[in-house]
Amino acid sequence: MTKRTIVVGTRQSQLALKQTAQVIDDLKELCRAHGIPFEFEIKKIVTKGDRILDVTLSKIGGKGLFVKEIEQAMLDGEIDMAVHSMKDMPSVLPEGLINGGVPLRKDPRDALISRSGLDLNELPQGARVGTSSLRRSSQLLSCRPDLVLEPVRGNIDSRLRKLEEEGFDAIILAAAGLQRMGWEDRITAYLSADVCLPAVGQGALGIECRENDAELRELLSLYNDPDTALTVAAERRFLAMLNGGCQVPIGAYATLERAGGQAPEEGGASGGEAGSAHASRIRLTGMVGSPDGRVILKESAVGKDPVALGEQIAELLLAQGADALLKEAKE
Ligand SMILES: NCc1[nH]cc(CCC(=O)O)c1CC(=O)O
Numbered sequence: 001m002t003k004r005t006i007v008v009g010t011r012q013s014q015l016a017l018k019q020t021a022q023v024i025d026d027l028k029e030l031c032r033a034h035g036i037p038f039e040f041e042i043k044k045i046v047t048k049g050d051r052i053l054d055v056t057l058s059k060i061g062g063k064g065l066f067v068k069e070i071e072q073a074m075l076d077g078e079i080d081m082a083v084h085s086m087k088d089m090p091s092v093l094p095e096g097l098i099n100g101g102v103p104l105r106k107d108p109r110d111a112l113i114s115r116s117g118l119d120l121n122e123l124p125q126g127a128r129v130g131t132s133s134l135r136r137s138s139q140l141l142s143c144r145p146d147l148v149l150e151p152v153r154g155n156i157d158s159r160l161r162k163l164e165e166e167g168f169d170a171i172i173l174a175a176a177g178l179q180r181m182g183w184e185d186r187i188t189a190y191l192s193a194d195v196c197l198p199a200v201g202q203g204a205l206g207i208e209c210r211e212n213d214a215e216l217r218e219l220l221s222l223y224n225d226p227d228t229a230l231t232v233a234a235e236r237r238f239l240a241m242l243n244g245g246c247q248v249p250i251g252a253y254a255t256l257e258r259a260g261g262q263a264p265e266e267g268g269a270s271g272g273e274a275g276s277a278h279a280s281r282i283r284l285t286g287m288v289g290s291p292d293g294r295v296i297l298k299e300s301a302v303g304k305d306p307v308a309l310g311e312q313i314a315e316l317l318l319a320q321g322a323d324a325l326l327k328e329a330k331e
Pocket of ligand 1: 085086087088156172173174175176177178201202203204
């Protein structure tokens with residue numbers, strides 16, 4: 001490979017900067033180990049989503065607002081790659097860009113940050129909980145219908161501030177974001193996937209680059225974690241099947257189940273398939289709910305092909321009434 005400076009575009013939020021710095025550290029390490037002569041440089045980009053955080057994002061174009069400017073800069077050659085939270089990555093990338101690698105997933109769970117250190121089931125009757133996520137409020141209301149859910153926007157640092165300033169009893173944030181910031185000591189309880197199924201891709205990162213950047217893609221493929229890529233692919237196929245761009249509580253979480261508990265290498269490797277995914281089956285759980293938490297549809301199944309499995313769970317839920325929930329949300 002040629003000596004080259006890889007320009008990494010990033011949003012200016014503390015979490016984006018932290019994630020980008022961590023990925024660059026990992027990539028530098030890989031470059032050293034494989035004798036790849038790349039250097040890295042960070043370029044900060046202000047996105048529309050960062051400028052108008054106080055507006056309901058769904059009304060003005062959704063999560064895509066955080067990535068559009070970054071993608072344009074990549075297409076224009078101003079930057080070479082960008083690190084995204086998988087859960088903020090659109091299901092269809094613009095022509096010419098691809099997800100070049102998905103590093104090892106971190107904690108996928110949601111976390112409760114309560115002012116008094118109480119767990120979810122200990123919060124007082126009618127406690128005020130801050131979250132703008134329909135998925136979180138639907139599932140919380142399903143087990144605690146008395147809670148009062150109120151929107152709280154902004155980056156995780158400003159949401160933590162609002163816990164005090166706006167007098168919430170608790171807020172909910174992704175554990176991964178807090179852990180990446182080194183703020184896991186703020187977490188008072190972890191919500192298991194049974195209580196609150198995570199957002200599609202939560203805890204995972206994706207690295208966007210130009211499709212024709214063969215050198216960089218070679219490095220990113222070394223960084224890719226095949227197990228994470230496989231499970232996240234199942235979750236994302238599920239979401240793509242259900243998501244007509246509408247606002248509905250949707251969650252999904254996939255894990256790998258090792259066949260017979262064997263180490264992947266012992267699973268009768270025929271040399272065809274990549275990595276440890278060979279002997280594994282994927283378990284995918286998906287949910288669709290009503291915003292008030294009165295309806296929670298949930299299905300789980302096991303399969304080998306992430307795309308087929310994502311479609312299977314989506315179809316099971318659609319047959320149970322998810323189509324009506326999706327339609328209501330559009331009206
Ligand atoms: N919705 C914003 C967002 N996008 C990614 C994370 C961090 C967690 C992750 O990387 O999955 C967060 C914060 C949160 O939901 O608490």
